[in-house]
Amino acid sequence: MNRTELIAKIAESADLTKAEAGRALKSFEEAVTAAMKDGDKISIVGFGSFETSTRAERTGRNPQTGKEIKIPAATIPKFKAGKALRDSVN
Structure with a gap:
């Protein structure tokens, strides 16, 4: 499902126009x-x-040259599914 299909599904289930559903999704x-x-x-x-x-700084390897490179520390987003979502998918 892509963004357009998701907006259409939200609009249908919440009885909104597609424009309103798009704005709601963007706000979320x-x-x-x-x-x-x-x-x-x-x-x-x-x-x-x-x-x-937070992912710590680490040493990696360039696959083309084999040379070691430093990969900087980074902050990454994570999503953990809740129990109800896991149960409905399984």
């Missing part, structure tokens, strides 16, 4: 992004949680 994305930038954890009971994790 912006709220989650802003919270994660601030280091907050977002928990939606039954669905899952969004949080960030």
Whole structure:
């Protein structure tokens, strides 16, 4: 399912226009992004949680040359599915 199909599905199930559903989805994305930038954890009971994790600096290897390179530390987004979502998928 792509973004357009998701918006259509939201519009249909929530009895909204596609434009309203698109704005709602964009607002959700912006709220989650802003919270994660601030280091907050977002928990939606039954669905899952969004949080960030810090990956330490490490040494890697360039596959073309075999030369060692330094991979910098990074903050990465993570999603963990909630029990209700896991159970409905299985």
